[in-house]
Amino acid sequence: MKLGQATIKDIARELNLSASTISRALKDYPGISDETKRKVKEVAEKMNYRPNAIALSLRQSRSFTIGVIIPEVIHFFFSTVISGIEEVANSRGYNVILSQSNEKLAREISSIETMLSNQIDGVLVSYSKETKNFDHFTKLLDQGFPIVFFDRAPAIPGAINVMVDDYQGSFDATAHLISQGYKKIVHLAGPQTLKISIDREKGYREALEKNGIRVNPAYIITCPLGTLEESKELVTEALNTLPDRPDAFFSCNDIGAVGAIMACRDAGLKIPLEVGIVGFSDWQFCSMLDPQLSSVAQPGSLMGARATEILLDIIEKKLDPKTMEQTLILETKLMERDSSKRF
Amino acid sequence: MKLGQATIKDIARELNLSASTISRALKDYPGISDETKRKVKEVAEKMNYRPNAIALSLRQSRSFTIGVIIPEVIHFFFSTVISGIEEVANSRGYNVILSQSNEKLAREISSIETMLSNQIDGVLVSYSKETKNFDHFTKLLDQGFPIVFFDRAPAIPGAINVMVDDYQGSFDATAHLISQGYKKIVHLAGPQTLKISIDREKGYREALEKNGIRVNPAYIITCPLGTLEESKELVTEALNTLPDRPDAFFSCNDIGAVGAIMACRDAGLKIPLEVGIVGFSDWQFCSMLDPQLSSVAQPGSLMGARATEILLDIIEKKLDPKTMEQTLILETKLMERDSSKRF
DNA sequence: TCGCTCTTCGCAATCGATTTCAAAACAGCA
DNA sequence: TGCTGTTTTGAAATCGATTGCGAAGAGCGA
The missing domain is CATH 3.40.50.2300 (Response regulator)
Known part of the structure; x- marks a missing residue:
């Protein structure tokens, strides 16, 4: 008795039939008598037969x-x-x-x-x-x-x-911030190797332009790492050094937005009164944060x-x-x- | 020319050798001349040969x-x-x-x-x-x-x-709450079909007992669904109806703990001053919440x-x-x- | 009893790679 | 030239399932 699974040959040996007959019986092919089919299926059941998908794959190249x-x-x-x-x-x-x-x-x-x-x-x-x-x-x-x-x-x-639709999601988020009266909106961008980063930045830019706001290059801050610490640091720096202090942050991801929340809170700014923040991805935790984080949901x-x-x-x-x-x-x-x- | 991958036979045909020779040459078996090995490897490379793992699996039953x-x-x-x-x-x-x-x-x-x-x-x-x-x-x-x-x-x-170590993690969390002066600690338990739920409840119980606090069965609330809404609701109910109002919640998971945070906040209770809360699992968002959620980290x-x-x-x-x-x-x-x- | 048809089943090849056993090919030496 | 020994290569089986083709056997009419 082999250790492994029962094969079609084992059933064939048991019933004194050929492997081909077993195969056909199990698949209800015509040309096999009902009596044989019954016996084959019974033995297959008893031996706990399970077809070997590997063998099938090899044969079918699938x-x-x-x-x-x-x-x-x-x-x-x-x-x-x-x-x-x-x-x-x-x-x-x-x-x-x-x-x-x-x-x-x-x-x-x-x-x-x-x-x-x-x-x-x-x-x-x-x-x-x-x-x-x-x-x-x-x-x-x-x-x-x-x-x-x-x-x-x-x-x-x-x-x-x-x-x-990264572009549209980004556009919507930025337009939303504008509609809420924010004017100096910083974009926390992702690595420029990713198309999604580029599209999101484009959505941000065009939403500004369409609303008559000039795009300020200093307001586009790239976060190559995408960590919480990185964004927190960069946002703190932006708040302290930018000549025209930003009043909103739109991050290309939620982690970055959380970093922004923290940095703003540390800076004593009230959210959303003094600063507005929107993330991207709508991770599970967005609705658990305080304040709850606005975000672009991706399906x-x-x-x-x-x-x-x-x-x-x-x-x-x-x-x-x-x-x-x-x-x-x-x-x-x-x-x-x-x-x-x-x- | 076949559409699919080159096989060992294709190489054999190309070089007028047998499949066995190709196989051995590719694996540097002894008994194959260096000249043949070189040619075989060259052609294999050129034909972009990639061994078929399925065939190997079938043969080795692995x-x-x-x-x-x-x-x-x-x-x-x-x-x-x-x-x-x-x-x-x-x-x-x-x-x-x-x-x-x-x-x-x-x-x-x-x-x-x-x-x-x-x-x-x-x-x-x-x-x-x-x-x-x-x-x-x-x-x-x-x-x-x-x-x-x-x-x-x-x-x-x-x-x-x-x-x-669900038991120990749970014990530690409960002991921590006790050490912080919380006395009326509610446990939000999981479905009792899971051993982890039982172990976590046990850790909670024994931590109380070891610290001379009687276990109050009404303080053990089972959350079968494990959703945010469920725990929020159950915690609100507990705060309103339990004769002896709880001053801490230890949840068997983080979601439940977030629900507890929300319920307590809605009830006007200050965290951690009036109510202490600890979760289990240490999900990513724990340190992003406000207040940051204490939790038992699982590796x-x-x-x-x-x-x-x-x-x-x-x-x-x-x-x-x-x-x-x-x-x-x-x-x-x-x-x-x-x-x-x-x- | 001989044909013929139809039902029911087996043989053998196939998929790709490995491996045992054996056969060539060739060298060296007498 | 013939024999032995070594080097190099091939044929065939194997893993498990499928399938075209052929064959055996039953049944039936003439």
Whole structure:
């Protein structure tokens, strides 16, 4: 008796039949007598038979597994995306292999390599902050390998992206601050390697211009690290040194906004009376803060779900990447809370 | 030319050699001339050859993949655990297949089934709140299949568990509240199906007793849902109806503690002057709240890492589950912050 | 009893890589 | 030239499941 699982051969031996008959009986193929089918299924049940998906994968060159490459699992936003991915993949019979790049290009590349070795049917990617060269993706795309990018869209022509409307979300947030009477609005920007950072900054700029406010370059402060400490420090510095003291901060992420809250509070400024603050992402904790933080909600779970649907449709040839819409943009929603509401 | 990847046979055809020679040449087996090795490697490189892990898995009955079953990815704590798992698994050459049960027993079972079909080498499990019967796990354990449970330890003799010291963490938190002069401490407990809930309640009870405070059953309030609204409501009710008004709340999780903060604030109580509050898990946002929330930190990433190390050691037969320590308990750390510090 | 048809099942190849066993090829030496 | 020994390579089986094709057996009419 083997230690492992019962195979189709074990059943065949037990019943003095051939492996082919067992296979057909289990799948209710025509040409197998009902009596045989009954016996086969009975023995399969008894032996606790479970088909070997690996053998199937090898034969069909299909693994029913998709890969997900993400910068960091710990980010709340990404965890919601994963949740959406897992949900859809699972319901359509696919497994999800996960790998985090930790924002390192080298790990991103090696992750893809091992996943390809494991014959994944497709991959969902949100690339790392380090990634500036996309050859490892274009090579695959050229071969027709199914890839869908989410959240962070690379500068690759023909690539399929699912993202939120960073520009519009940013525009809305800035316009909201303006409508609340804030005039000297600082933008805490993200690393310029990410398209989302650029789009968010653009939304900020255009909202100002459309409302007749001149964009002051000194009011755009880049936070490369994205940590709480960094933004707190930079905001404190801005409050102390900028000739025209800012009266609002729009951060490209929630952590930065929290840093701004802290810095303003330390500076003795009242929120939202004297300073307005808006974040981006609408992390869970926004409504738990004091004051509750206004933020731009990104539909993370939906993004994961949509990206997965598209990927699986491509894999199953229901969609041709060449003929389809290249970029799916999901709407954001501004959550107006205490940190930015004066009226 | 095939669409897919180049195989060993393609290289063989190209060089007029046999598949066996290619295989040996690529692995630097003895008995292959240096000249042949050189040519084979050159062609392999040129054809962008990548070994098919599926074929290897089939042959070796080893997939170098482990499964992870988790209630919900979105939970901050679990996302840190996943991060630790992924880290260790990756560095030891294993893939991670992820599945969330959404706290549903049925999905937990079906996830395990598909993972087994996919020939995973072992599995890490944190079981769902619905799971009261562990047959689907014991069956596997009896077959000698490698399983390591984390965070939530099932009542299965011989099972290997990695968890935090819920009892001690809870004891410390309660003792801390007592040391700060709080006397009427309410415990917001979790669902009694989870061992962690029971342990945390036990730590609370014994800390009280050891400090000569009688345990008041009315002071133990169970929060089955674990939502913010629920705890807010229950705390408000407790403040209004309990004959002896509580002066502190120790919640078995952070969400509950936030609900308590809100309820107390709405009731006009000053934190920490009039009411002390401590949570459990030390989620990211604890230090961003106002007042900053004291909480018991659980080493999530470490837990994931340790559990994975043990699992891989068992898989690789470096460890025998029968002879080893059954339960690994990781230390918690009380993060004392403003919400509970009167002095 | 011989055909023929239809039902029911088995053989063998396939997927990609590894590995055992054995066979070539070639060198050295008498 | 013939024999032994070494080096280098191949054929075939294996892992588990599927499937086209062929074959055996039953049943039936002539």
